[in-house]
Amino acid sequence: RCVLLNSLPHPCRILLFVNPQSGKGQALTLYNSHIQRMLNEAGVIHKLIITERQNHARELVKDVDLSQWDALVIMSGDGLLHEVINGLLERPDWEEAVRTPLGILPGGSGNALAASVHYYSGVSQVTGEELLVSCGFLLCRGLVSHMDLVSLHLSSGQRLFSFLSLAWGFVADVDVESEKYRHAGAARFTVGTLVRLASLRIYKGKLAYLPNGAAASLPGPPDALLPPLDQPPPSDWVLVPEEDFVLMLAMHQSHLAEDLLAAPDARLADGFIHLFYVTAGISRSALLRLFLAMEKGAHLDTNCQHLVHAKVRALRLEPGAGKGIITVDGEVVEYGPIQVEVHAGLGRVISG
Numbered sequence: 001r002c003v004l005l006n007s008l009p010h011p012c013r014i015l016l017f018v019n020p021q022s023g024k025g026q027a028l029t030l031y032n033s034h035i036q037r038m039l040n041e042a043g044v045i046h047k048l049i050i051t052e053r054q055n056h057a058r059e060l061v062k063d064v065d066l067s068q069w070d071a072l073v074i075m076s077g078d079g080l081l082h083e084v085i086n087g088l089l090e091r092p093d094w095e096e097a098v099r100t101p102l103g104i105l106p107g108g109s110g111n112a113l114a115a116s117v118h119y120y121s122g123v124s125q126v127t128g129e130e131l132l133v134s135c136g137f138l139l140c141r142g143l144v145s146h147m148d149l150v151s152l153h154l155s156s157g158q159r160l161f162s163f164l165s166l167a168w169g170f171v172a173d174v175d176v177e178s179e180k181y182r183h184a185g186a187a188r189f190t191v192g193t194l195v196r197l198a199s200l201r202i203y204k205g206k207l208a209y210l211p212n213g214a215a216a217s218l219p220g221p222p223d224a225l226l227p228p229l230d231q232p233p234p235s236d237w238v239l240v241p242e243e244d245f246v247l248m249l250a251m252h253q254s255h256l257a258e259d260l261l262a263a264p265d266a267r268l269a270d271g272f273i274h275l276f277y278v279t280a281g282i283s284r285s286a287l288l289r290l291f292l293a294m295e296k297g298a299h300l301d302t303n304c305q306h307l308v309h310a311k312v313r314a315l316r317l318e319p320g321a322g323k324g325i326i327t328v329d330g331e332v333v334e335y336g337p338i339q340v341e342v343h344a345g346l347g348r349v350i351s352g
């Protein structure tokens with residue numbers, strides 16, 4: 001698959017969504033200090049939309065006249081892009097709408113897609129305002145690539161789309177519990193990890209996946225690989241024998257956060273879900289070592305017996321009874337059985 005598609009026209013017109021509440025609440029200040037002039041000088045005509053509440057961007061994207069814009073760009077964390085992508089796929093003309101180039105400027109506390117796009121461009125890892133400026137340049141250059149999107153089915157029958165991650169157990173708990181350290185910016189995940197390590201627990205559930213190579217990838221929805229959630233997985237799926245976990249993390253891009261390189265060999269449109277799980281029995285210190293190694297993407301080299309990695313096309317998670325947290329792109333979704341399938345290169349993103 002040829003990943004690089006085309007360039008944005010010049011001059012180009014973008015609709016820029018800024019979430020003033022994201023991260024430390026500085027996205028608008030960062031726009032004024034770093035982005036506005038950069039876009040003007042590069043001839044990027046843009047209309048600024050400051051979001052007023054959760055799902056505001058999602059609602060606007062459902063109705064916007066897409067013929068007026070060459071790209072939709074968000075300046076926030078990953079949560080706002082999650083809204084925009086789901087808004088596009090909820091449109092009756094989703095097939096056309098999902099081809100709208102998307103751009104990301106890191107203004108939140110969880111800027112994983114921005115970090116991933118920056119990583120694929122081949123330059124060394126940066127964070128904070130340096131990452132913002134780098135993503136600003138990529139936006140001005142306007143090269144558009146395919147990006148994998150993942151479709152998710154919840155037990156209520158709801159279906160949604162994800163561009164980044166699906167997490168359960170340790171990582172999902174840290175994601176949600178660390179909201180209260182949001183004033184710390186991207187460091188909220190480090191703080192959250194240390195707090196959660198102190199009260200490490202086991203999560204019971206069943207995990208199954210369709211390994212790479214078991215089926216050809218199919219373009220676009222519908223989800224041809226997924227059986228109904230109430231029926232057992234087909235015979236070509238792998239049933240994970242363990243049912244006691246510390247975490248399950250399915251990555252669609254490389255970075256889980258600005259400084260967490262969870263899936264080093266992931267690429268924008270590789271057609272894989274990079275599945276990681278850690279089984280129960282791992283010590284606190286070994287788990288801490290995994291997260292420290294993840295800053296450089298070296299966690300797979302630690303030879304930890306409890307960490308399993310597989311490239312998959314679809315997976316199903318059935319958490320045991322009780323309450324818990326599942327996050328999709330860092331946002332909380334309904335807790336219960338969940339099934340996902342990757343759609344290779346369905347979306348488009350401005351990248352390096």
Ligand code: ADP
Pocket residue numbers: 019020021022023024050051052053054055056076077078079080081083107108109110111330331
């Ligand atoms: P962060 O990385 O800091 O968490 P996100 O982009 O993930 O930033 O945004 C966090 C949440 O805020 C998301 O659920 C998003 O939908 C929501 N949101 C968007 N705009 C607003 C707003 N104006 N006020 C409050 N919440 C908002």
Ligand code: MG
Pocket residue numbers: 077078079108110330331
């Ligand atoms: Mg977020």
